[in-house]
Amino acid sequence: MKFQKYNKRKNFIFWTVLILLVLSIFYAIYMLSIAPSGAPQNEYERVKSDYVLMILQCMTGCIVIFLPSKVENHFRIDIPDIMEIMYFLFLFCAIFLGEVRNFYYKVPSWDLILHCFSAAMLGALGFLIVQFFNNTERLNIQLSPFFVALFAFCFAVTCGTVWEIYEFLADDVLGTNMQKFMTADGTVLIGHEAVSDTMEDIIVDAIGALVVTTIGYFNLYKQQILQRKMIGFRRHD
Structure with a gap:
């Protein structure tokens, strides 16, 4: 019953997020045709480059939302x-609320909140990947809790870094402002201020991943000790 309940919720959230992203693509295409060009006059005004980014983000979301099912099947x-539900909710918060509903400007620190959430989720995914390899009999490997935690941490931070590379390329090619190197009135930042958004994101990614992987490490360490005790009891019997 519990499995069926989570499965129904997962499917409902999946289709809800997918439909919202598809509708947002059509909305952004329409707004792109009537939006002004150039720099916005204030932080809430949308110009053509904003709708180009919105289309790109929504199309990317419509593709990556199928990743969990593809990974499971392949x-x-x-x-x-629960992890798939968290993943779908993250796409909803990052793309629909963040880009379409403009939460990145309306809600303070919305970007940092999402980076912390994604780092925690990716850290948990790193543990899941290692568990998959540990349970694969033909590989015949058993990794220590420290190495599992280290891999999960590096995996989460690497994914966060790849995302920053994606933002940099999108800003360079499409003329967007994902890395916040430019203010709302079009002023281009220089020096330390120009990279502050990127570095804050990476630091938050690292902190979020460190917290989750530390918790995961101690849980695995306790499980390993319990397994050793169980083996010891069986030998004595």
Whole structure:
């Protein structure tokens, strides 16, 4: 019953987010045709480059939302429904609320909140990946809790860094302002201020990943000790 409940919720959230992203693409295409060019006059005004970014983000979301099911089918692993639900909610918060509803400007520190959330989620995913390899009999490997935590941490931080590379390329090619190197009135930042948004994101990614992987490490360490005790009891019997 519990499995079916989570599965129904997962499917509902999946289709809700996907439909919202598809509708947002059509909305952004229409607004692109009537939006002004150049720099916005204030932080809430949308110009053509903003709608280009919105279209790009929504199209990317419509593709990556299918990743969990593709991974499960290709590698024959079971991703917990709760993790898939968190993943779909992250896409909803990052793309629909962040880009379409403009939460990145309306809600203070919305970007940092999402980076912290994504780092925690990616850290948990790193543990899941290692667990998959540990349970694969033909590989015949058993990794220590420290190495598992280290891999999960590096995996989460690397994914966060790749995202920053994506933002940099999008800003360079499409003329967007994902890395906040420019103020709302079009003033281009220089020096330390120009990279502050990027570095804050990476630092938050690292902190979020460190917290989750530290918790995961101690949980694995306790499980390992319990397993050793159980083996010891069986030998004595």
